[in-house]
Structures are given as structure tokens and as C-alpha cells.
């Protein structure tokens with residue numbers, strides 16, 4: 439599996455559609471300060487489902503939409519598509535090429551697509567987390583992030599290792615199951631109260 443291409447439209451400084459093609463191996467993005475190198479990395483996290491504006495170096499989520507420049511008006515939507523070569527079947531989906539798309543409108547609406555079909559954020563997150571890539575798998579290490587890993591206390595370091603090892607996904611599923619169990623037990627207690635009242 440490798441990333442084949444990334445297309446940005448109206449995302450941060452990329453007002454016009456811009457496509458970056460990646461070959462297997464190492465890709466370097468070079469450019470002057472402020473030219474948009476980190477915005478490319480932000481686009482990668484965003485299309486993989488990132489939900490935190492801070493992680494995308496913004497104050498609010500709509501900061502990812504092109505805000506305009508002196509010569510160009512702001513845009514009403516941001517769109518990023520990531521195409522992944524899945525010929526080795528690393529992603530649990532029956533396609534040799536998978537394109538993930540995320541669109542966000544300035545009015546707050548958003549949409550996710552998998553090979554052009556609308557899907558839920560959860561579908562996308564599950565697809566990626568099963569493969570070991572995705573938002574919380576630390577496959578994207580931002581500037582300064584290495585420092586926080588190196589200076590983490592033992593519990594923090596353990597959390598990083600657990601996430602990288604893919605334990606986080608199972609912990610989240612367990613928490614979700616426990617919440618459902620709690621709700622079910624509350625319902626059960628309520629039914630028992632009602633039964634007692636009817637006796």
C-alpha cells in the first residue's frame with residue numbers, strides 16, 4: 439500500500455485544484471517558508487478524518503477553507519482527495535485503488551466519500567484504522583511533535599506506543615461497548631421497576 443496522490447481544492451492556501459503525485463519510496467516537499475508545505479501535511483490528516491482544529495493549526499474547523507488573499511476572494515468550500523494504491527489489499531476493501539474525499543462547506547456542512555460514494559466518517563475511520571494508518575496512528579508526525587514524544591512521562595509514552603501498536607482502536611471499541619452496556623443496564627433496571635409497580 440502506498441499513497442498515490444493528493445488533490446487539494448480550496449484547502450488553506452491551495453485555492454486552485456492542485457494535485458501532488460507520490461511514487462513508492464520517500465517524497466520530499468521543499469519550498470520557501472510559508473509556501474504551504476505544512477498545509478499539504480494538514481490536508482493528509484484532514485482527509486483521513488482529523489476532527490481537531492488545533493491539530494490542523496487553526497482556531498476553528500472552517501479555517502481550513504481558503505480565506506482569500508488580496509487578489510482572490512475567499513472560497514465557500516474545501517475539498518481534499520487522497521488516492522491510495524491498495525493492490526496488496528492492505529485496506530480491507532475490494533478495490534485495488536481507494537480514493538478518500540472530504541468536503542467541507544463554510545456553512546458547517548461536510549461530506550465524506552469513499553471511491554466517489556458518500557460514506558460516514560466512521561466508515562472511513564474504521565477502514566483506515568484496520569490498516570494501521572489513520573488519524574491517531576501517529577503516521578503523521580508534525581513539527582515539534584517529536585519533542586513531545588521524547589519529553590513524555592512514562593504514562594504518556596505508553597499511550598504513544600499503544601496507539602502506534604493499534605491498541606487504541608480496540609480500547610475505543612471496548613469503551614463504546616461498555617457505554618452501550620451501561621445504557622442497557624439502566625433500561626433493564628427501569629423495566630424491573632415498572633414490573634415491580636405492576637405487581
Ligand code: ATP
Nearest residue numbers: 450451471472473474475476477501502503504505
Ligand atoms: P514553514 O517552512 O515556515 O513551516 P510552510 O511551507 O510549512 O512554512 P504553511 O504553514 O504550510 O507553510 O503555510 C502557511 C501559509 O498558508 C500562510 O501564508 C497562510 O496565510 C496560508 N494559509 C493558511 N490557512 C489559510 C487559509 N484558510 N486560506 C488562505 N491561506 C491560508
